Amino acid sequence: MISESIEAKPVNKQSVFSRAADVSRSLTTTSNIWDEYNLVQQLGSGSFGVVRSVTHRDSKQRYAAKTVRLTDQPEPEMLMVSLEHPHILQLRQIVENGVERHLILDLCTGGDLEKWIEDRYDEDFEGTRFYDQPSTSSVLCLAEQMFSAIAYLHERSVVHRDVKPPNWMLACRSLFPKVKLSDFGLACECQAGEVLTEKCGSPHYMAPEVFECSYTALCDVWSTGLVVHDIAVGSPLFHKIPEPQLEEHVCGLIEMTSPTWRYHKPFLKAFVAELLQRETEGRQDYTGLDCTDYKCCSTVLIEDMRVPKRSIGTGLGESSVQDVMDTMPGGSGPAGLDGSSAMKPKLSELLMLCLLFEGRAEGLDLGAAEKQLAPCAELLLERNGQSDELMACRVPLLGSLHNDQIPGYRYNVTEDCHFWASYAARDRHVEGSSILDFTRLAAFRLNSPFIPPLQQNGTALYIGAHRSGDDGLVFQRRHGLQMHLFEPSPTYFQMLRDSLAGAPGFILHNYGLGSKTRRALLRLSGTASRIVNMTQTGADLEEDLEDELDDEEGDPEGTETVWIRSAAEAIPEVLAEDRTGFVELLHVNCEGCEYDVVQGLSQTGQLFRVGQIQLATHLLEYTGPASDFQEALSLSLQISVKRYCEMHQTLSLTHDRAWGLPWVWERWTRRDGRKALCSAGSSTLKQLPERPCLQWSWLH
Numbered sequence: 260m261i262s263e264s265i266e267a268k269p270v271n272k273q274s275v276f277s278r279a280a281d282v283s284r285s286l287t288t289t290s291n292i293w294d295e296y297n298l299v300q301q302l303g304s305g306s307f308g309v310v311r312s313v314t315h316r317d318s319k320q321r322y323a324a325k326t327v328r329l330t331d332q333p334e335p336e337m338l339m340v341s342l343e344h345p346h347i348l349q350l351r352q353i354v355e356n357g358v359e360r361h362l363i364l365d366l367c368t369g370g371d372l373e374k375w376i377e378d379r380y381d382e383d384f385e386g387t388r389f390y391d392q393p394s395t396s397s398v399l400c401l402a403e404q405m406f407s408a409i410a411y412l413h414e415r416s417v418v419h420r421d422v423k424p425p426n427w428m429l430a431c432r433s434l435f436p437k438v439k440l441s442d443f444g445l446a447c448e449c450q451a452g453e454v455l456t457e458k459c460g461s462p463h464y465m466a467p468e469v470f471e472c473s474y475t476a477l478c479d480v481w482s483t484g485l486v487v488h489d490i491a492v493g494s495p496l497f498h499k500i501p502e503p504q505l506e507e508h509v510c511g512l513i514e515m516t517s518p519t520w521r522y523h524k525p526f527l528k529a530f531v532a533e534l535l536q537r538e539t540e541g542r543q544d545y546t547g548l549d550c551t552d553y554k555c556c557s558t559v560l561i562e563d564m565r566v567p568k569r570s571i572g573t574g575l576g577e578s579s580v581q582d583v584m585d586t587m588p589g590g591s592g593p594a595g596l597d598g599s600s601a602m603k604p605k606l607s608e609l610l611m612l613c614l615l616f617e618g619r620a621e622g623l624d625l626g627a628a629e630k631q632l633a634p635c636a637e638l639l640l641e642r643n644g645q646s647d648e649l650m651a652c653r654v655p656l657l658g659s660l661h662n663d664q665i666p667g668y669r670y671n672v673t674e675d676c677h678f679w680a681s682y683a684a685r686d687r688h689v690e691g692s693s694i695l696d697f698t699r700l701a702a703f704r705l706n707s708p709f710i711p712p713l714q715q716n717g718t719a720l721y722i723g724a725h726r727s728g729d730d731g732l733v734f735q736r737r738h739g740l741q742m743h744l745f746e747p748s749p750t751y752f753q754m755l756r757d758s759l760a761g762a763p764g765f766i767l768h769n770y771g772l773g774s775k776t777r778r779a780l781l782r783l784s785g786t787a788s789r790i791v792n793m794t795q796t797g798a799d800l801e802e803d804l805e806d807e808l809d810d811e812e813g814d815p816e817g818t819e820t821v822w823i824r825s826a827a828e829a830i831p832e833v834l835a836e837d838r839t840g841f842v843e844l845l846h847v848n849c850e851g852c853e854y855d856v857v858q859g860l861s862q863t864g865q866l867f868r869v870g871q872i873q874l875a876t877h878l879l880e881y882t883g884p885a886s887d888f889q890e891a892l893s894l895s896l897q898i899s900v901k902r903y904c905e906m907h908q909t910l911s912l913t914h915d916r917a918w919g920l921p922w923v924w925e926r927w928t929r930r931d932g933r934k935a936l937c938s939a940g941s942s943t944l945k946q947l948p949e950r951p952c953l954q955w956s957w958l959h
């Protein structure tokens with residue numbers, strides 16, 4: 260936090276409190292809190308007291324209990340009892356014992372927005388910044404949530420006066436964060452036409468007119484503008500300004516010079532500039548922003564479609580997309596203040612729908628896609644929560660994308676990775692499982708082999724061959740490929756050798772591939788294996804591994820030490836003997852260190868030598884502490900998307916995604932040279948060469 264809040268002197272809040280008083284009376288019980296709630300843990304403490312997570316004994320529901328000193332005057336926070344909005348922290352109950360007052364609040368497990376922003380702009384392990392920078396669309400989706408809360412407050416003549424990133428809590432750790440406004444310690448009433456004069460708030464987020472002690476509810480709009488700025492560029496606008504000089508800067512000419520703006524659509528900066536107008540008359544007003552309807556999202560879509568990468572190919576202009584958005588049910592006119600906007604479609608959904616409507620508008624024959632997508636569109640637009648029907652409609656929606664039935668659909672790394680992460684996982688019913696374990700996730704993979712159109716007699720690298728090498732056999736027999744199978748587990752490797760005994764065209768490598776050469780600990784689990792610990796190479800390696808093995812819980816027989824080799828080093832070595840010098844097919848069963856294979860090949864300039872890439876991607880399991888399944892899933896999605904986006908970004912430099920669903924199969928084809936490969940003719944007729952019998956390299 261860059262500055263602490265300045266407290267206001269008491270003001271006349273009578274009518275605000277009197278509104279809240281009725282509700283608060285009905286919510287207040289005088290008892291010992293621990294009769295009704297069980298303590299879970301302390302979450303933090305603030306200037307007024309301590310906050311703990313608690314569980315309601317009967318309902319088992321978890322809440323946050325904020326304990327404050329009981330005073331005769333109700334704290335401004337009591338205002339919260341009269342507020343009910345999806346983006347405002349809900350005060351559920353008040354328990355008093357004559358000494359203390361416990362405010363029972365909705366529990367937010369995602370931390371606060373300040374931390375979320377910090378994490379987004381963190382450096383990754385290779386020092387790359389802006390790795391997970393929110394896209395323009397994500398920034399606006401957050402702005403939409405924040406302004407719906409601010410509009411709700413102002414409608415009720417309440418001004419918050421301390422809007423800043425730490426006061427927006429995240430309901431849970433999620434790919435699509437849901438923020439909730441908290442800390443009403445400085446909130447007060449401000450009727451239309453009323454001018455407030457108390458200098459209060461957090462100086463780095465205070466509007467110029469607050470410094471000048473003459474302001475209205477529009478001070479919250481300024482502060483929210485600064486929060487939107489922080490999300491967009493990763494650091495506060497005035498963070499380098501020492502507090503004594505703040506007023507001069509805040510009241511002067513505002514310049515937004517962060518280099519990060521260049522990653523956003525230009526209108527986002529203009530939008531923030533309108534929120535940070537020095538004079539309140541010129542300041543964009545939240546009601547003018549129409550953030551509670553589709554305006555923001557549709558603008559983003561239109562902007563996204565203008566950029567070449569997002570070019571939709573069918574020549575649809577801006578106006579017709581806008582027309583489409585306008586004709587969507589509920590697409591224009593402000594949503595009610597009952598929070599219904601929270602249920603509106605997300606950006607990715609809107610994008611898909613746009614593509615559907617666009618195809619229609621262009622008079623294209625959408626065939627099966629039309630049939631499948633039209634009911635989805637209607638459901639998405641009318642949705643009220645995650646109904647079964649809505650969930651069911653995602654399957655054809657994904658199917659249509661999978662089969663490339665949406666005209667002009669173009670792959671976009673950031674949007675698509677998040678879209679797939681969110682939907683594919685659900686559609687594969689992972690969310691319904693009680694335990695998010697590796698074996699369960701692995702079971703969601705397709706059980707029939709993927710057959711890409713391959714040239715005959717080429718070389719294939721199959722990373723993560725597993726036990727029977729079934730896929731490898733299919734490829735070898737159909738296409739006469741020279742198959743290099745990589746399998747780190749000695750146990751599975753032995754099975755592989757037995758299973759492929761005598762089969763021509765296979766070279767087995769008893770190691771995995773990753774970013775660097777090292778030994779690692781592998782846990783075999785059911786029919787799958789997973790690296791559970793990595794160990795650096797070094798003199799005391801064996802000792803370390805033995806210690807780790809001793810420390811491992813569970814079945815020690817299910818754990819093996821294995822070799823992981825640097826993909827960048829091992830693959831050229833493997834190919835050195837190869838007469839083609841070209842990889843017809845790379846299969847990566849992406850999990851854990853296997854994600855690094857694509858990066859390793861890219862870093863050493865080898866990726867262009869690969870004709871087709873087949874990815875079997877699935878969720879990476881989050882193994883750290885999590886409160887429940889939902890949180891574990893959400894964190895797993897986050898780490899999966901991060902790796903997934905990283906790999907896709909690399910791949911898209913040399914390859915096009917032909918089609919794919921994550922956690923199932925994806926196919927990528929090399930950008931250039933595809934023609935040359937195709938014109939080589941149908942080599943199925945060619946005589947298959949003699950293949951050497953099974954060979955293997957054994958590192959153990």
Ligand SMILES: Nc1ncnc2c1ncn2[C@@H]1O[C@H](COP(=O)(O)OP(=O)(O)OP(=O)(O)O)[C@@H](O)[C@H]1O
Nearest residue numbers: 302303304305306307308310323364365366367442
């Ligand atoms: N509803 C909640 N769910 C989860 N954690 C919460 C919740 N409310 C507060 N916390 C945690 O408790 C900490 C203390 O919160 P509190 O509102 O008392 O103080 P603060 O806002 O950090 O500081 P101050 O009181 O000085 O404004 C927060 O930083 C947050 O980590």
